[in-house]
Amino acid sequence: MTEQLREQILGLITDAHYSPLKKEELAQIFNIHPVEIPMFYNYLEELEEDGYIVKTKKGKVMTPNQMGLFVGKFVAHRKGFGFVESDEEFTQDLFIPACDINGALHNDRVMAEVVVPATEDKRAEGKIVDIIKREVTKVVGLFQENKSFGFVVSDDKKFNQDIFIPKRSFNGAKKDDKVVCEITIWPQENRKPEGKIIEVLGKKGERGVEIDSIIRAHGLPEEFPKKVVDEANHVAEQDLGDEIARRVDLRDLNIFTIDGEDAKDLDDAISIEKLDNGNYKLGVHIADVTHYVREKSKLDKEALKRATSVYLVDKVIPMLPRQLSNGVCSLNPFEDKLTLSCIMEIDEKGNVVKYDICESVINSKARMTYTEVSDILEKDDEKLKQTFANQVNEFVIAEKLARTLMKRRESRGAINFDFPEAKIILNGEGEVVDIKHYERRISNKMIEEFMLVSNETIAEHFFWLQLPFVYRIHETPSAEKMEDLKKFIATYGYTIKGDLEDIHPKEMQNIIEKIKGTKEEESISTIMLRSMKQAKYSPTCVGHFGLAAKYYCHFTSPIRRYPDLQIHRIIKEQLNNKLNNKRQEQLANIVEYASTQSSERERAAELAERDVHDFYKAMYMLDKVGEEFEGVVSSVTSFGMFIELENTVEGLVRLANMRDDYYNYNQETYSIMGERTKKTFRIGDTVKIKVENVNVDFREIDFKLIEKLEESHIEEDLKSDK
Numbered sequence: 263m264t265e266q267l268r269e270q271i272l273g274l275i276t277d278a279h280y281s282p283l284k285k286e287e288l289a290q291i292f293n294i295h296p297v298e299i300p301m302f303y304n305y306l307e308e309l310e311e312d313g314y315i316v317k318t319k320k321g322k323v324m325t326p327n328q329m330g331l332f333v334g335k336f337v338a339h340r341k342g343f344g345f346v347e348s349d350e351e352f353t354q355d356l357f358i359p360a361c362d363i364n365g366a367l368h369n370d371r372v373m374a375e376v377v378v379p380a381t382e383d384k385r386a387e388g389k390i391v392d393i394i395k396r397e398v399t400k401v402v403g404l405f406q407e408n409k410s411f412g413f414v415v416s417d418d419k420k421f422n423q424d425i426f427i428p429k430r431s432f433n434g435a436k437k438d439d440k441v442v443c444e445i446t447i448w449p450q451e452n453r454k455p456e457g458k459i460i461e462v463l464g465k466k467g468e469r470g471v472e473i474d475s476i477i478r479a480h481g482l483p484e485e486f487p488k489k490v491v492d493e494a495n496h497v498a499e500q501d502l503g504d505e506i507a508r509r510v511d512l513r514d515l516n517i518f519t520i521d522g523e524d525a526k527d528l529d530d531a532i533s534i535e536k537l538d539n540g541n542y543k544l545g546v547h548i549a550d551v552t553h554y555v556r557e558k559s560k561l562d563k564e565a566l567k568r569a570t571s572v573y574l575v576d577k578v579i580p581m582l583p584r585q586l587s588n589g590v591c592s593l594n595p596f597e598d599k600l601t602l603s604c605i606m607e608i609d610e611k612g613n614v615v616k617y618d619i620c621e622s623v624i625n626s627k628a629r630m631t632y633t634e635v636s637d638i639l640e641k642d643d644e645k646l647k648q649t650f651a652n653q654v655n656e657f658v659i660a661e662k663l664a665r666t667l668m669k670r671r672e673s674r675g676a677i678n679f680d681f682p683e684a685k686i687i688l689n690g691e692g693e694v695v696d697i698k699h700y701e702r703r704i705s706n707k708m709i710e711e712f713m714l715v716s717n718e719t720i721a722e723h724f725f726w727l728q729l730p731f732v733y734r735i736h737e738t739p740s741a742e743k744m745e746d747l748k749k750f751i752a753t754y755g756y757t758i759k760g761d762l763e764d765i766h767p768k769e770m771q772n773i774i775e776k777i778k779g780t781k782e783e784e785s786i787s788t789i790m791l792r793s794m795k796q797a798k799y800s801p802t803c804v805g806h807f808g809l810a811a812k813y814y815c816h817f818t819s820p821i822r823r824y825p826d827l828q829i830h831r832i833i834k835e836q837l838n839n840k841l842n843n844k845r846q847e848q849l850a851n852i853v854e855y856a857s858t859q860s861s862e863r864e865r866a867a868e869l870a871e872r873d874v875h876d877f878y879k880a881m882y883m884l885d886k887v888g889e890e891f892e893g894v895v896s897s898v899t900s901f902g903m904f905i906e907l908e909n910t911v912e913g914l915v916r917l918a919n920m921r922d923d924y925y926n927y928n929q930e931t932y933s934i935m936g937e938r939t940k941k942t943f944r945i946g947d948t949v950k951i952k953v954e955n956v957n958v959d960f961r962e963i964d965f966k967l968i969e970k971l972e973e974s975h976i977e978e979d980l981k982s983d984k
Contacts, residue, residue: 267292267305268305268309270292271288271292271306271309271315272309272314272315272325274288274291275315275323275324275325275328276325276327282318282322282323282324282328283322283323284320284321284322284323285302285303285306285321285323288302288306288323289302289303306323311394312371312394312395313326313333313349313371313373313392313394313395314326314333314349316329316331326373327350330375330376331373331374331375331391332346332348332356332373332374332375332376332388333346333348333349333371333372333373333374333394334346334347334348334349334356334371334372335347335369335370335371335372335397336358336363336366336367336368336369336370336371336372336390337355337368337369337420338363338366338367338368338420338421338422339420339422340419340420340422341360341422342360342363342422343357343358343359343360343363344358344360344363344366344368345357345358346358346372346374346388346390354380354385354386355385356374356376356385356386356387356388357385357386357387357388358374358387358388358389358390359387359389362377362388362389362390363390364389364390364391364393364451365390365393365448365449365450365451366390366393367396367397367398367421367423367448367449367455368398368418368420368421368422369397369398370393370394370395370396370397370398371393371394371395371397372390372392372393372394373390373391373392373393373394374388374389374390374391375388375389375391376388377389393448396445396448398421398445399444399445400442400443400444400445400460400478400481401414401416401418401421401425401442401443401445401457402416402417402418402440402441402442402443402463402475402478402479403415403416403417403418403421403425403440403441403443404417404438404439404440404441404466404959405427405432405435405436405437405438405439405440405441405443405459405462406437406438407432407435407436407437410429411426411427411428411429412427412429412432412435413425413426413427413454414427414441414443414457414459417440417475417479417959418479419960423449423454423455424454425443425445425454425455425456425457426454426455426456426457427443427456427457427458427459428456428458431446431457431458431459432459433458433459433460433462434459434462435459435462436462438465438466439462439463439464439465439466440462440463440464440465440466440471440472440474440475441459441461441462441463442459442460442461442463442478443457443458443459443460444457444458444460445457446458461478463475463478466959467958469692469693469881470692472877472958473574473577473874473877476574476870476873476874476877477574477579477870479870479873480866480867480869480870480873481866482568482572482579482866482867482870483567483568483579484579486564486583487560487564489560490560490561490564490583491583491585493559493560493561494554494561494582494583494585494586495585497554497555497561497586497590498554498585498586498589498590500554502598502600505553505600506598506600506623508621509600509620509621509622509623510603510620510621510622510623511622511623512533512545512547512601512603512622512623512624513598513623513624513625515533515545515624516533516627516652516653516656517531517532517533517545517547517624517625517626517627518531518532518533518595518626518627518628518629518630518653518656519531519532519593519595519626519628519629519630520532520630520631520632520635520705520708520709521629521630521631521632522631522632523631523633526584526587526588526592527571527580527587527588527591527592527821527822528549528592528593528594528626528629529548529549529551529591529592529593529818529819529820529821529822530546530547530548530549530593530709530713530818530819531546531547531548531593531601531624531626532544532545532546532547532660532709532712533545533547533656534656534659534660534663535656535659536659537607540609540610541607541608541609541610541615542607542608542609542659542663543605543606543607543608544605544606544608544663544712544715544716545603545604545605545606546603546604546605546606546712546713546715546716546818547593547601547602547603547622547624548601548602548603548604548817548818548819548820548826548830549591549592549593549599549600549601549820549821550591550599550600550601550602550621550820550830550834551582551586551591551820551821551827551830552820552827552830552831552834553600554586554590554591555582555586555827557831561582561583561586565581565582565824565827566824566856566859567859568581568824568863569581569823569824569859569860569862569863569864570822570823570824570860570863570864570867571587571821571822571823571867572867572870572871573871574870574871574874575686575688575874575875575878576688576692580821580822581821581822581823581824582821586821587821587822591820591821592821593624593626594626594629595626595627595628595629596625596626596627597625597626598623598624598625599623599624599625599626600621600622600623601621601622601623601624602619602620602621602622602817602830602833602834603618603619603620603621603622603624604617604618604619604716604719604720604817605617605618605619605620606715606716606719608663608666608667608715610666611666611670612663612666612667612669612670612671612715613670614715614718614719617719617723619720619723619833619837620837621834621837627652627653628650628652628653630650630653632703632705632706632709633703633705634646634649634650635657635704635705635708636703636704636705636706638650638654638657639657639658639661639704639705640703640704660708660712661704661708663711663712664704664707664708664711664712667711667712667714667715668707668711671711671714671809671810672771674768674810675766675767675768675769675770675771675810676767676771676808676809676810676811677767677770677771677774677807677808677809677810678771678774679774679787679790679791680787681787681791682699682700682910683699683700683910684697684698684699684700684875684879684909684910685697685698685699685700685701686875686878686879686882688878693881694878694879694881694882696909697878697879697882697909697910697911698909699909699910713818714809716817716818717734717814717815717816717817717818718811718813718814720815720817720829720833721733721734721803721811721813721814721815721817722812722813724815724832724833724836725803725813727836729832729836729841729846729849730801730832730846730849730850730852730853731801731803731815731829731832731853732799732800732801732815732816732825732828732829732853732856732857732860733799733800733801733802733803733804733813733814733815734797734798734799734800734806734814734815734816734825735797735798735799735800735802735803735804735805735806735814736794736795736796736797736798736805736806736807736808736809736814737795737804737807738764738765738795738807739765739793739794739795739807740795741762741763743793743794744758744762744765744793745762746793746930747789747790747793748762749930750786750789750930750931750932751773751786751789753931754777754782754785754786756773756776756777756786758773767807767808767810768810770790771810773786773790774787774790781946782946783946784894784896784945784946785932785944785945785946785947786946788896788897788945788946789932789945794807794808795807796865798857798861798864799816799825799856799857799858799860799861799864800857801850801853801854801857815829816829817829817830817833823860824856824859824860824863825856825857825860828852828853828856832849832853873961876961877958877961879910879911879912879961879963880956880957880958880961880962880963881958882911883911883913883953883956883963884956884958886953886956887953887954887955887956888952888953889952889953890950890951890952890953890968891907891908891950891951891952891953892907892908892948892949892950892951892971893905893906893907893908893913893948893949893950893951893965894906894946894947894948894949895943895944895945895946895947895948895949896912896945897932897945898927898932898933898934898943898944898945899927900917900927900929901916901917901918902914902915902916902917902918903915903917903934903943903967905949905951905965911963912963913951913953913963913964913965914962914963914964914965915949915951915964915965915966915967916964917934919966919967920967922936922939922941923936923937923938923939923941924936924937924938925937925943931944932944932945933945941970943970947970948970948971949967949968949969949970949971950967950968950969950971951965951966951967951968952965952966952968953965954966
């Protein structure tokens with residue numbers, strides 16, 4: 263049974279005109295073959311176990327919502343109460359008092375019933391009646407020891423129950439150790455969960471221990487199993503003679519790589535020239551990882567399990583063993599490397615007029631950094647120009663093409679949010695010495711444009727071939743979110759034109775252009791970004807809203823992303839005429855699972871990367887308690903305002919500590935207003951704060967508001983620069 267059937271079943275029973283049917287009647291409606299009926303019934307049981315459907319006493323299938331039940335993820339609060347986030351979009355969360363949690367833990371999938379319906383100013387209240395799935399089975403936290411027992415306090419502040427540890431289950435843990443604890447007995451009324459220590463990470467506060475705690479908390483596998491390493495060593499040593507002989511030989515081309523200074527997994531290289539007809543010939547050459555990582559091999563299964571490499575400031579958890587990621591697959595200079603090439607002829611307006619996709623072999627002529635290439639193009643650095651004399655002409659051509667591609671993307675409506683990324687700088691001891699904005703210079707943008715155009719070309723090619731594929735999609739924002747955004751920007755005098763049910767990205771781009779340089783730019787950009795859906799992987803091509811692209815995929819990073827690797831397999835099989843009907847049926851299931859798994863692991867990686875950044879930022883601010891800074895309101899909630907400093911560090915000003923007035927939160931305008939003074943704070947406002955407290959354990963920074971600044975020194979500096 264496929265994801266498509268699941269969507270069809272849920273689509274039917276959630277339809278407003280659906281009358282509850284028995285499983286036999288559903289089998290008839292979906293025209294299930296008699297041989298497959300037992301499998302179909304098992305599938306319905308799985309949907310019931312997962313809480314997507316329920317059966318009445320008479321065996322009729324309905325949604326939980328139709329039965330007055332509420333299914334979703336339980337989000338605990340450290341004070342004991344919690345909320346259930348509904349599966350159904352735009353349904354308000356259900357408040358669960360501490361007395362009605364019934365043993366649920368943070369992130370559990372639960373079923374609840376509504377006890378007190380929602381009112382205009384108050385959300386509905388309910389109680390949990392069933393725990394569908396225990397999401398968290400292992401907890402990372404601080405071990406505390408008593409004479410006859412111990413307990414673990416979770417690092418996750420939302421996991422609000424300590425875990426009881428019998429003395430027999432200490433397994434060497436000592437007071438104030440950071441540990442990984444496995445839950446063995448789930449909580450019941452008036453009884454805490456019980457567990458056992460399965461790993462001791464080290465003493466609290468040590469940098470390596472804290473980073474390891476984050477890695478374990480997000481379930482990121484570090485060490486590769488021995489069998490996987492052995493397989494990597496074996497495939498890395500194979501002779502490539504016969505393979506090179508059968509490929510398109512591009513070793514004479516002036517091909518080069520441009521990456522960050524610290525990059526070791528070089529998976530993309532480019533070649534470029536200006537043709538006599540005025541067009542550009544751009545070659546994007548990507549490491550052929552699939553030659554080494556064969557389908558269903560131990561390497562492949564491990565890569566799919568991880569689905570992505572994770573970058574944690576000064577530590578990388580790779581998707582593939584380093585023998586491959588930094589070795590035979592990496593496009594290191596002056597070495598023959600197997601690649602997949604997308605060679606495009608692009609006209610002077612940025613349109614791809616011709617392209618060729620082939621298995622190739624290359625030999626990179628130079629390994630350059632973004633800084634070096636940008637210094638050549640932006641600063642005309644003579645020394646670097648001499649060092650890379652054989653590539654300088656290509657850089658100039660590449661910049662012209664990149665600017666053409668940028669202009670083309672902009673003209674079709676691609677949305678470009680310019681939020682600063684943090685670059686955390688550590689010294690040799692791993693201490694944070696500085697945090698500043700990550701600089702995106704011309705060479706970064708150049709490579710980005712070339713990867714984008716090749717990703718679009720590959721995606722469109724395979725869309726029209728109607729073959730199973732992994733697309734990178736970004737769905738159109740919902741009408742409800744657009745309506746909320748429309749109301750919000752109206753308070754600044756802006757409006758959204760067009761059909762809110764099917765908004766065009768160009769309309770979003772127009773707003774970004776209008777607000778550029780204004781005081782409200784930060785505010786509107788932030789809320790606009792929150793109105794968007796998350797990008798994800800999918801076997802169905804629905805386009806990429808943010809890029810204003812009808813067809814998009816990830817083809818360019820197979821060393822660090824599984825979808826790219828899976829796409830390479832499909833490309834190679836299509837090039838070699840191996841995609842018969844049976845294989846296409848197999849691939850349909852493979853790309854469906856790969857899409858789901860990769861999207862889930864991507865989220866986990868992002869959360870881990872964010873937690874590591876938050877840890878380093880808290881460490882950096884630890885000795886700055888009492889110091890004053892200027893910052894910008896980056897978010898407003900019912901409990902306070904988050905303030906972002908120039909260096910991207912964010913802290914919270916709690917409403918409870920704003921003693922000059924009683925402030926009310928307005929959800930529609932994302933603002934707070936004082937009852938007496940009418941003083942208002944909203945996203946984008948500039949304020950002066952004092953660092954009041956830093957909690958490294960919870961990675962939290964508290965600020966005290968000193969004053970709201972009508973016009974900050976930052977803004978004055980910007981004006982003087984202009």
